[in-house]
Amino acid sequence: MNPTDREMPDHDALARAFRAGDAGAFRRLVESQSRTLMATAWRYTADWETARDLTQATWVKVWERADRWDPGRPFRPWLLAVHRNTCLSWLRRAARRREELTATPGAGLAAPAGEHPEAALGRREFAAGLRQAIRRLSRRQLAVFTLVDLEQTDQREAAGRLNMAAGTLRATLHAARRKLAGQLRKLEVEP
């Protein structure tokens, strides 16, 4: 698969065909969109195998809930929303299981390849701390933070997706960042 496959202009048509019962169209969607989904999941997990498992779980959900997608709207945002929920659920579960926080690499927030072992260790500690810290966020703060800071979605687009005024989104984001930075300091985790 080529990274540019995600630029395929016809994923809406594929999704409509899949929704009409074309399993081949579904396969082409999986093959063309999984790279994006895995990269997104890696931002949450920093572990490619976990990212692969989450992506797989998202595709099963898409298969089961295809009738919930409105063919009149673009498929990709819906797909990413389903995937975000999958990743957020995993993040919440992981945050509850302290042993997993230290056993897995953690949220992937630095360059994944060619990393120095010390840097990797620091990344793991940071990731574990961040997962602990996000438990302090409200639901709204978590939604804004994951969309803007984890997935690097443009703030204006994020406000539209969350049906939120731009100023409200900015204030929520700033509060979430402050809270996270404070928590990381409390946990003595160096960002």
Next chain:
Amino acid sequence: MKDACRAFTEKLDALLAGSLPEAETGALRAHAAACPDCAALLALQRRLAGVDAAALEAAVPEILLDGMWPRVSEAILDADARQRSARAAWNWLAPARRPWLVPALAAAAIVLALATGFLAAELRRVEDGQRLLARELSRQERALAALQQPAAGGLLAAPTARWQAAGADGALSVGALRARLAALPPGTVLLDAAEADRLRRALPAGPGALLPAALGGRAAEGSLRAGEALRLLGSLDPDTEIPPERVAALAERLRGRHPAGPRGW
């Protein structure tokens, strides 16, 4: 939050994007150097914004991507199989496919309700029976306990000792014997046929042999129970003394046959 910290928070994205004038950038960096909270915020945002989306997508391991469709298709097959199984169970039960099912279930429910009612009634009956039995046992235990009190005649108080005492005192009237027999459950077996016969033969006839004669007469027809013995003694004068040697012989006889007293006491 201090004003400087609020300004730092608001301009953080622009700071990281490098879109601020140089002077403003310098002022913000100076603030971060002096404020641990804002330094942490800056570090956090550097970390979060440090991954380029295109670079990350290019870094996705190809081997994991190649295996994605086989894994997804297998997972979907598993999920489908589970759903089909659940649907099949529902379809089998669906009233449209099983028109007899609703009446059958209704009938089963009625049978179950009736059976439950019947069982409940039976249970109540058994419980009533158990209560009656418990009451009867309690009554008998109370009677037995009373008989074991020396003040109440002590007919059963240490049976062997009681018979020995009867033999030693040598005094036992028909009335006293009747009182003791009356305290026993009427069905209590005093002597079986063979014992009564041996007793009759062991004790000589005569005025002092009233009890043995009575006992012997009954024993010839079978075992003797307390109620029958009481009835047989009813025609005798209660003051009639049973001679000491007869009582002693009776006590000796019963002690030999029943170290713990007559059977059933």
